[in-house]
Amino acid sequence: MSAALAPADEAELIAAVTAAHDSGTPLEILGNGSKRGLLRPVQAARGLSAARLSGISFYSPQELVLSAQAGTPLARIEAAVAERGQQITSEPPDFSALLGAEGAQTLGGVVGANLSGPRRVAWGATRDHVLGVRAVNGRGELVRSGGRVLKNVTGLDICKLLTGSHGTLAVLSEITIKVLPTPERRGTVVLAGLDPAQGVAALSAALGSPYAVSGAAYLPADAAATVPSLAWLGGSVTLARIEDFAQSVAYRTDRLRAELASFGRAEVLDDAASVAAWAAVRDAVPLAGEAGGIWRVSVRPSNGPSVAAAVSRAFAARWFMDWGGGLVWIAGPASEDAHAAVMAAARAGGGSWMLLRGPDALRAGVAVIPPEPAALAKITASVKAAFDPRGILNPGRMYAGV
Amino acid sequence: MIAQPEPKANVLARRDIIVAGLRALVRESGVIAEPRLLKPYETDGLSAYRQVPLAVVLPETTEQVAAVLAFLHGEGVRVVPRGAGTSLSGGALPMADAVVVGMMRMNRILDIDYANRFALVQAGVTNIGITQAVAGDGFFYAPDPSSQLACMIGGNVGMNSGGAHCLRYGVTANNLLGVRLVTIRGEVIDIGGDYLDAAGYDWLGLITGSEGQLGIVTEVTVRILRGPEGARAMLAAFRANEVAGQCVDAIIASGIIPVALEFMDRPAIHACEAFAHAGYPLDAEAMLIIEVEGSVAEQDWLLDRIKEICAKFDPISLKVSQSAEESAAIWKGRKGAFGAVGRISPDYLCMDGTIPTSQLPNVLRRIQEMSAACGLQVANIFHAGDGNLHPLIMFDANDSFSFAKAEKFGADILRLCVEVGGCLTGEHGVGVEKRDLMPVQFSAVELEQQRRIKSAFDPHWLLNPNKVFPLLPSAAALPLAA
Numbered sequence A: 001m002s003a004a005l006a007p008a009d010e011a012e013l014i015a016a017v018t019a020a021h022d023s024g025t026p027l028e029i030l031g032n033g034s035k036r037g038l039l040r041p042v043q044a045a046r047g048l049s050a051a052r053l054s055g056i057s058f059y060s061p062q063e064l065v066l067s068a069q070a071g072t073p074l075a076r077i078e079a080a081v082a083e084r085g086q087q088i089t090s091e092p093p094d095f096s097a098l099l100g101a102e103g104a105q106t107l108g109g110v111v112g113a114n115l116s117g118p119r120r121v122a123w124g125a126t127r128d129h130v131l132g133v134r135a136v137n138g139r140g141e142l143v144r145s146g147g148r149v150l151k152n153v154t155g156l157d158i159c160k161l162l163t164g165s166h167g168t169l170a171v172l173s174e175i176t177i178k179v180l181p182t183p184e185r186r187g188t189v190v191l192a193g194l195d196p197a198q199g200v201a202a203l204s205a206a207l208g209s210p211y212a213v214s215g216a217a218y219l220p221a222d223a224a225a226t227v228p229s230l231a232w233l234g235g236s237v238t239l240a241r242i243e244d245f246a247q248s249v250a251y252r253t254d255r256l257r258a259e260l261a262s263f264g265r266a267e268v269l270d271d272a273a274s275v276a277a278w279a280a281v282r283d284a285v286p287l288a289g290e291a292g293g294i295w296r297v298s299v300r301p302s303n304g305p306s307v308a309a310a311v312s313r314a315f316a317a318r319w320f321m322d323w324g325g326g327l328v329w330i331a332g333p334a335s336e337d338a339h340a341a342v343m344a345a346a347r348a349g350g351g352s353w354m355l356l357r358g359p360d361a362l363r364a365g366v367a368v369i370p371p372e373p374a375a376l377a378k379i380t381a382s383v384k385a386a387f388d389p390r391g392i393l394n395p396g397r398m399y400a401g402v
Numbered sequence B: 001m002i003a004q005p006e007p008k009a010n011v012l013a014r015r016d017i018i019v020a021g022l023r024a025l026v027r028e029s030g031v032i033a034e035p036r037l038l039k040p041y042e043t044d045g046l047s048a049y050r051q052v053p054l055a056v057v058l059p060e061t062t063e064q065v066a067a068v069l070a071f072l073h074g075e076g077v078r079v080v081p082r083g084a085g086t087s088l089s090g091g092a093l094p095m096a097d098a099v100v101v102g103m104m105r106m107n108r109i110l111d112i113d114y115a116n117r118f119a120l121v122q123a124g125v126t127n128i129g130i131t132q133a134v135a136g137d138g139f140f141y142a143p144d145p146s147s148q149l150a151c152m153i154g155g156n157v158g159m160n161s162g163g164a165h166c167l168r169y170g171v172t173a174n175n176l177l178g179v180r181l182v183t184i185r186g187e188v189i190d191i192g193g194d195y196l197d198a199a200g201y202d203w204l205g206l207i208t209g210s211e212g213q214l215g216i217v218t219e220v221t222v223r224i225l226r227g228p229e230g231a232r233a234m235l236a237a238f239r240a241n242e243v244a245g246q247c248v249d250a251i252i253a254s255g256i257i258p259v260a261l262e263f264m265d266r267p268a269i270h271a272c273e274a275f276a277h278a279g280y281p282l283d284a285e286a287m288l289i290i291e292v293e294g295s296v297a298e299q300d301w302l303l304d305r306i307k308e309i310c311a312k313f314d315p316i317s318l319k320v321s322q323s324a325e326e327s328a329a330i331w332k333g334r335k336g337a338f339g340a341v342g343r344i345s346p347d348y349l350c351m352d353g354t355i356p357t358s359q360l361p362n363v364l365r366r367i368q369e370m371s372a373a374c375g376l377q378v379a380n381i382f383h384a385g386d387g388n389l390h391p392l393i394m395f396d397a398n399d400s401f402s403f404a405k406a407e408k409f410g411a412d413i414l415r416l417c418v419e420v421g422g423c424l425t426g427e428h429g430v431g432v433e434k435r436d437l438m439p440v441q442f443s444a445v446e447l448e449q450q451r452r453i454k455s456a457f458d459p460h461w462l463l464n465p466n467k468v469f470p471l472l473p474s475a476a477a478l479p480l481a482a
Helices: A010-023 A072-081 A109-115 A157-160 A196-206 A246-261 A271-283 A301-314 A337-347 A360-365 A374-387 B015-023 B035-041 B062-075 B127-135 B153-159 B203-207 B241-253 B266-277 B295-313 B322-335 B337-344 B357-374 B400-419 B435-441 B444-456
Strands: A001-007 A028-030 A047-051 A056-060 A066-071 A086-090 A130-137 A142-146 A170-181 A185-192 A215-219 A237-244 A266-269 A291-296 A320-321 A327-331 A354-358 B055-057 B078-080 B097-100 B111-114 B119-122 B174-183 B188-192 B216-223 B232-237 B260-265 B286-293 B317-320 B348-350 B379-385 B388-395
Touching: A001 B127, A001 B322, A001 B348, A010 A047, A010 A130, A010 A170, A010 B174, A066 A072, A066 A337, A072 A086, A072 A109, A086 A142, A109 A170, A109 A360, A130 A157, A130 B119, A142 A170, A142 B444, A157 A246, A157 B203, A157 B388, A157 B444, A170 A266, A170 B127, A170 B388, A185 A196, A185 A271, A196 A237, A196 A246, A196 A320, A215 A271, A237 A246, A237 A271, A237 B444, A246 B260, A246 B266, A246 B295, A266 A271, A291 A337, A291 B322, A301 A320, A301 A327, A301 A337, A327 A337, A337 B444, A374 B188, A374 B241, A374 B444, B015 B055, B015 B062, B035 B055, B062 B078, B062 B097, B062 B188, B062 B216, B097 B111, B111 B127, B119 B203, B127 B153, B153 B216, B188 B203, B232 B266, B232 B295, B232 B322, B260 B266, B266 B337, B286 B322, B295 B317, B322 B337, B337 B348, B337 B379, B337 B388, B348 B400, B348 B444, B357 B379, B357 B388, B400 B435, B435 B444
Parallel strands: A001 A047, A028 A047, B055 B097, B078 B097
Antiparallel strands: A056 A066, A066 A170, A086 A170, A130 A142, A130 A170, A185 A237, A185 A266, A215 A237, A215 A320, A291 A327, A291 A354, A320 A327, B111 B119, B119 B216, B174 B188, B174 B216, B232 B286, B232 B317, B260 B286, B260 B379, B348 B388, B379 B388
């Protein structure tokens, strides 16, 4: 592949995509390439990087709104909002360690992949906080959707369609997101030694309590042992997080311990230990040291334990659960057999899967995400053509032939 | 009046055949074709626009919806989906050559799962019906549009409905897990499910708020949430709109996100107080309703902090509700605002733009200038936390000149919303009402992009036609999907 195109501004981005459209040249759409290992490998003549489209263009803390160019490193945005006591609500994960990537992830990459962390379970996904986009479709046309206000139902919601479309419909140029105040304090109620089904039952009770739990994870003993702030508990850990003003965290963790008393004696992690533990859950640190394939399976929370059990029967799986049991992280051999076992487990659980890491040959050869039923696949092909008629944007990234 | 195109003569001529075809697909009482019985379907919440449809069909199952759409698609007949008919933008307005597909008979709750915090319901279940079904166990469905007693979840999905509590809990799109969609060809597609974030394109996000342009939703899986320990409201009254706006900014800047933060201007305060007797301050220029959640001690602490902030803005009065009854009375005034305005004016138009919250004083000042210029009164209700503004323009429908002035006034307000960085609609949808204003917000290229997405789902443009997208000069200009 020749050197990646790197437009310096939106006008150059439009020119680059227009030229590729006119010549029918497929492009691999990138920021700094930190997520190239996700989904299917792209066969493209050239790369097109948005990395130079960088900078925060608008930030109004009292309106909870921030706009930044797509290539802005996420860490820069996080630092800027932290200065004003705010945060990115969906708690986007950083998979650099997991994927062995060196480049800093960008806002465009996080939005393009719709990546969300533990807070997803209570406060919504990244897609729920994208207010507006400026993007260039595969015809080289600038398409804006949404805006810089929190509530907007004007026209079809192209913001949501582009979020999580992995650069296959349009190249993001600028993104506006909603931010929220960072809670004053964090605390985590921890139960040690539960089996997976008990753990998810406890998490369901916690999430079904009136205390606004904002994180709910279960780590089996081997996973907990990799996280210093949890290893001392010696066994599996079941975690329920509260984020709020200090006195509310004290009150709510106390009440939650009482509410979960039937599951055993609970400990409470303080602010610093909570921050460390949830960063590890967010970035899948318990699996980062594993070689081979990494999968994420999303099911109804009560089916999480059966997914974990099913893959563990099929291969030597390492795993843990986030989102109250609804997100099962799995590490195992990077083989078609293992992938088939993950797909079967996800299907049996009535849910969805994603092959998050694997060698190119595996990613090119299997359904990295669930195939769409025929009626929907036909619509997908038409919508893809409606944005990118010549198929030049990240061809084959999500589905072969799309 | 917003123009509607001529009905298709070849469809009107085949009316009897079409009605007979529908009668073969659903039970006898499920097809309405008598003019007298069609009358209730001629309009929705935008009652200035009326048109009796060709026929109404009331399916009872997803399979019947699929059969009806496949049949109408084959016959080239336009389709208008309808829930409870509460749309304020004319989203369910029929056409003379269109069949209304009414979802009210699909009104069953199919599953409630507390451990996994979802409910599976049919499209014709009312918004409040979901909350009522789970309230006994301490749960609720969060989006709470003012029409929640009547409006149906299928319509909420179509319009991406909001409510007074979306600052904390989000709008419809943020509270869905899955839908069952019937395409215009009669294919049944399950989008999402009972789990978070299905991999693949976010069809759920695209369908939500698509105003019936892409298909008909027959079943919806919603998230249900456990309610807080309690909630309490307070009223804060100020001497000027600017000051109330600054107070909102200060509350948000303090790190407190109230579950609701509602603003009313002087005309709205007076109209609502006359209706609800909630103790609203009649000497104020602007009033905020601020609600917080938690235990009693947490409520006290949060309300004390908010009172301290409000006190810096020279309030006329600060009144914290002392009981659930007082909080309910405070909300009764706000939620009854539309009815309250209806008592002082024969008719009103309820507008729905969104603005950056910092623009509120400027926008209210300009609305009052327009009001004075055109001689129509306006009351403003504003979801202050999220910038969603509802000007209620009062007019007399028996006076066609008055209605034309009101429509123009409304359109000018929405243009102003876009001009200051906002949008045409925050939660009511484009429908017929704002269709011709779409070019104010979107470029021709952007509208074409949206039209091509519509074409991918509905190549012949049979679904809820002549809404959302400005009319094109001729049908031949419709962009068909590749």
